[in-house]
Amino acid sequence: MIGKLKGIVDSSGEDWVVIDVGGVGYHVTCSRRTLQNLPAYGGAVTLSIETKVSDEAIRLIGFESDNERDWFRLLLGVQGVGTRVALGVLGTLAPADLARAIALDDRKAISAAPGVGAKVAARIAAELKDKAPEGASLAAMLDGPINGAGVPAASAPMRDAVSALVNLGYPQVQAAGAVASAARALDEGATAEQLIRQGLKELAR
CATH class of the missing domain: 1.10.8 (Helicase, Ruva Protein; domain 3)
Incomplete structure (x- = not known):
């Protein structure tokens, strides 16, 4: 499994980036916020990676930090939250903002993420209220x-x-x-x- 990629930005799209690592291009799916914070073409970048393996493909999902990746894993444990929704949440809320929204039961802030309705926001707030990634600030x-x-x-x-x-x-x-x-x-x-x-x-x- 790939846990981290360190290379240069080769190209990017609406929800992906290709990272050139020693001449090999890795296609990585990212949240909107992560993509916005990437350097320009040719810039050096390091991403924490979550590797998703299915019968059809091996998918790499990239994050700015291990902490963000850990929140992604927690979100996937919530009923009704898949990869797309979890990335939507993290594309809208930075990890610290998500932690505060959960701590304050601020469902409005959580439901601002694309694909997150009132019911899913309520489940995220309820199911993660006693949880935080190891080392969360x-x-x-x-x-x-x-x-x-x-x-x-x-x-x-x-x-x-x-x-x-x-x-x-x-x-x-x-x-x-x-x-x-x-x-x-x-x-x-x-x-x-x-x-x-x-x-x-x-x-x-």
Whole structure:
């Protein structure tokens, strides 16, 4: 199986790119966002690869990072989500944005992806709320608003509160969402202790 390709951009289309690796061209399917971030023709590029094998063909799917590829794998585990839909989600939301949308149950942000209706968005939010790829960035989950949700930038008390909730056994994505919701409900200068208490209330709902 191919796990990574490092070469130069040879050509590209609406949903694919050919990467020249030592004279061999690899046809790689990518999300819209990944394609937009590729260098111009002849530019050096490295893509994390998911290899899909079927009776008809071997298909390479490329991602900007291992983290994005891991989110792709998680999305494929959701009922009703196939390769096309998963790439549509990742083409619309960067991994950190997707993590925040799931943590905040922001189905509107998820359903903005092509091919994702209200039911599929609800399943993604529900089935992945306790999951995140290994090594997913807590700072990225908490920093910045998504889709007008008004999530404040992560402060030291917010990070401490999430860490405390994770130590209590809550998954990181769920804990980050609870603290983000708590921060919206409390004053801007809320302490970690206040955020933890409010976060636990959010988790108990």
